[in-house]
Amino acid sequence: METGAIKNNSSQNQHTYKLEGNTLYLYNSLDFARSGYFVNDMLKRLKNYKSPELIINLAGLAEIDSAGVTAIFYLKRKISAKNIEVRITEASDSVYKKLELFGPDKAKTSFKRDKTTFLEFLGTKLHFFFRFYITEFILLTADVFYWSFHDLFSPKSRRKGEVSNQAVLIGVNATLIVVVMMFIIGLVIALQSSAQLRNFGANIFVVDLTVIAMMAQMGPLITAILVAGRSGSAIAAEIATMKVTAELDALKTMGLNPIRFIVVPKMYGCLCTIPFLTILANVAGIAGGMLAAYLFLDIAPEVFINRMGHSIYNKDIMTGVIKSLVYGSIIVLTGSFFGFRVKEGAEGVGKSTTVAVVVSISLIILADSILGLVFYA
Amino acid sequence: MDLEKILEVTGLSVSFNGKPVLSDISFTVYNEKITVILGGSGSGKTTILKHILGLYPVEPGKISLLGRDIATLDEDEQKRLYLKMGVFYQKGGLLSSLTVGENVALPLEQHTNLPDEIIKEIALQKLSLVNLKDTYHMYPSQLSGGMLKRAALARAIVMDPQMLFCDEPGSGLDPVSLASLDKLITDLKEQLQMSVVMVTHEVSSILRIADRIIFLEDQKVIFEGTISDALASDKESIINFFNKSKGH
Numbered sequence: 310m311e312t313g314a315i316k317n318n319s320s321q322n323q324h325t326y327k328l329e330g331n332t333l334y335l336y337n338s339l340d341f342a343r344s345g346y347f348v349n350d351m352l353k354r355l356k357n358y359k360s361p362e363l364i365i366n367l368a369g370l371a372e373i374d375s376a377g378v379t380a381i382f383y384l385k386r387k388i389s390a391k392n393i394e395v396r397i398t399e400a401s402d403s404v405y406k407k408l409e410l411f412g413p414d415k416a417k418t419s420f421k422r423d424k425t426t427f428l429e430f431l432g433t434k435l436h437f438f439f440r441f442y443i444t445e446f447i448l449l450t451a452d453v454f455y456w457s458f459h460d461l462f463s464p465k466s467r468r469k470g471e472v473s474n475q476a477v478l479i480g481v482n483a484t485l486i487v488v489v490m491m492f493i494i495g496l497v498i499a500l501q502s503s504a505q506l507r508n509f510g511a512n513i514f515v516v517d518l519t520v521i522a523m524m525a526q527m528g529p530l531i532t533a534i535l536v537a538g539r540s541g542s543a544i545a546a547e548i549a550t551m552k553v554t555a556e557l558d559a560l561k562t563m564g565l566n567p568i569r570f571i572v573v574p575k576m577y578g579c580l581c582t583i584p585f586l587t588i589l590a591n592v593a594g595i596a597g598g599m600l601a602a603y604l605f606l607d608i609a610p611e612v613f614i615n616r617m618g619h620s621i622y623n624k625d626i627m628t629g630v631i632k633s634l635v636y637g638s639i640i641v642l643t644g645s646f647f648g649f650r651v652k653e654g655a656e657g658v659g660k661s662t663t664v665a666v667v668v669s670i671s672l673i674i675l676a677d678s679i680l681g682l683v684f685y686a
Numbered sequence: 687m688d689l690e691k692i693l694e695v696t697g698l699s700v701s702f703n704g705k706p707v708l709s710d711i712s713f714t715v716y717n718e719k720i721t722v723i724l725g726g727s728g729s730g731k732t733t734i735l736k737h738i739l740g741l742y743p744v745e746p747g748k749i750s751l752l753g754r755d756i757a758t759l760d761e762d763e764q765k766r767l768y769l770k771m772g773v774f775y776q777k778g779g780l781l782s783s784l785t786v787g788e789n790v791a792l793p794l795e796q797h798t799n800l801p802d803e804i805i806k807e808i809a810l811q812k813l814s815l816v817n818l819k820d821t822y823h824m825y826p827s828q829l830s831g832g833m834l835k836r837a838a839l840a841r842a843i844v845m846d847p848q849m850l851f852c853d854e855p856g857s858g859l860d861p862v863s864l865a866s867l868d869k870l871i872t873d874l875k876e877q878l879q880m881s882v883v884m885v886t887h888e889v890s891s892i893l894r895i896a897d898r899i900i901f902l903e904d905q906k907v908i909f910e911g912t913i914s915d916a917l918a919s920d921k922e923s924i925i926n927f928f929n930k931s932k933g934h
Binding site: 340341342344345346348349374375376379380382383410411413652654655656657 | 769782783794797798799800801803804807808811812826827845846877
């Protein structure tokens with residue numbers, strides 16, 4: 310005879326089941342607290358069970374819940390699989406009712422997941438990607454640019470002060486972080502190149518290097534990446550939250566176009582400020598380079614400034630401004646696109662924000678390489 | 687016939703930022719009955735529920751749940767006590783990152799040592815009881831409002847609770863869905879022998895399922911008793927409450 314003892318919550322050991330011959334007797338109660346132990350213990354004990362029959366006698370069982378019922382039927386199923394006949398006997402009325410209520414037929418679902426081949430899976434994903442990402446992004450871009458041009462000369466279509474509000478939120482508030490970061494980057498670039506330039510006696514070329522790098526490449530790119538991280542995520546989060554809380558539906562039912570009402574002011578705000586932010590970033594980066602040149606290459610600021618005249622070209626300045634406008638558009642479009650695509654729930658808002666930042670930075674780098682080829686190839 | 691007391695609230699007073707919300711509230715909930723706490727918006731119904739569920743400290747006053755004063759329980763005792771409760775929130779409260787099945791199975795995974803196969807079976811049983819067993823692999827965002835409520839109900843009853851607390855379960859449902867949700871709650875109460883405490887102001891729902899009601903007004907309990915006594919009451923606010931809903 311083997312008995313099972315389960316520690317209950319009051320820390321008293323209590324025999325709740327007993328295996329005697331081919332009969333398993335259950336006593337007292339079998340509930341959520343005891344069923345896990347009971348099943349695992351019985352499966353171990355019945356591993357080498359040889360009798361052709363097992364009787365589960367429930368005469369002593371006073372209480373049972375859904376976990377207990379499921380545990381009994383689970384055990385029955387496992388033992389029956391070894392060609393042993395399992396019978397459940399002598400259940401009281403109340404226990405029998407629970408056996409009926411939570412019987413095994415309740416735990417079956419007719420839902421079946423479709424099995425697809427790898428090619429079907431790949432095709433579905435690609436179709437989904439082109440249909441719901443590429444196409445919709447292009448449509449949104451067309452919509453935003455259409456309404457941006459359309460509303461340019463009709464100030465009545467915008468809420469008063471909304472564009473300047475967005476300009477402050479997206480551009481002006483990013484000034485400090487952009488200027489500080491670019492100053493440090495300019496300083497580091499000049500510092501690291503100074504060692505190499507000194508070897509060749511070409512100290513003065515640190516000016517050309519810093520100025521060209523900042524004006525043509527680093528200024529617009531780093532500014533755009535910082536704005537994407539800071540303001541692009543805010544745009545996505547704002548629109549996603551508006552969608553989740555049905556504010557977008559409310560706008561539509563009030564006859565307002567969410568693109569005109571929400572996205573267009575952001576586009577204006579961003580495009581008005583990001584070129585100036587880029588120019589500030591260029592100045593900060595060059596100032597950083599000037600400091601490094603003075604400290605490590607003994608190039609006086611006056612010399613640095615004089616030399617700058619030889620390395621600054623109008624083309625670089627214009628390229629930087631054009632790049633910043635393209636990147637600004639990418640930030641607003643990507644943030645808005647992923648904001649509008651959000652699925653319901655708090656988690657959806659977080660996901661769309663993260664994806665918006667990652668995608669906009671990736672698109673900015675892609676656009677940078679394309680514009681680099683266009684302007685300099 | 688003497689009814690078994692399962693929850694007793696005595697002298698509970700609550701104020702937020704100096705503004706009184708509940709003032710010296712006392713009432714009793716009996717075993718295997720559906721008790722509805724009702725009153726107008728802002729009458730403190732949900733606040734009472736949150737105190738009973740231990741989300742707010744009880745001070746001053748006393749709440750005795752299944753014979754235990756909840757203020758005297760340590761963390762472990764409180765956890766064990768609350769495992770005997772199921773809570774059905776107004777908006778469902780299902781986690782959007784998990785499937786419906788995973789949502790329902792979550793309390794079992796966290797509080798029992800049952801094998802995974804059994805956990806899945808129990809989750810399916812409970813989904814089957816609310817007629818949603820084919821939604822096991824679906825996400826909450828794929829369900830309609832009524833289905834979402836039923837899935838939340840399945841999660842609330844997954845541990846076979848002794849008491850089920852429902853916070854405005856019918857909000858946002860059409861009359862047909864509300865009636866079927868009420869029937870579901872009544873059936874489950876019978877099948878699982880639960881006591882149900884429901885906070886609502888849906889009069890049609892109250893008339894359909896309430897055994898007893900607790901009526902709140904002006905921070906106080908102005909009526910506690912059976913639904914038939916409430917309907918026969920001569921208190922003006924109670925008469926108005928039930929009559930207005932009938933369109934009188």
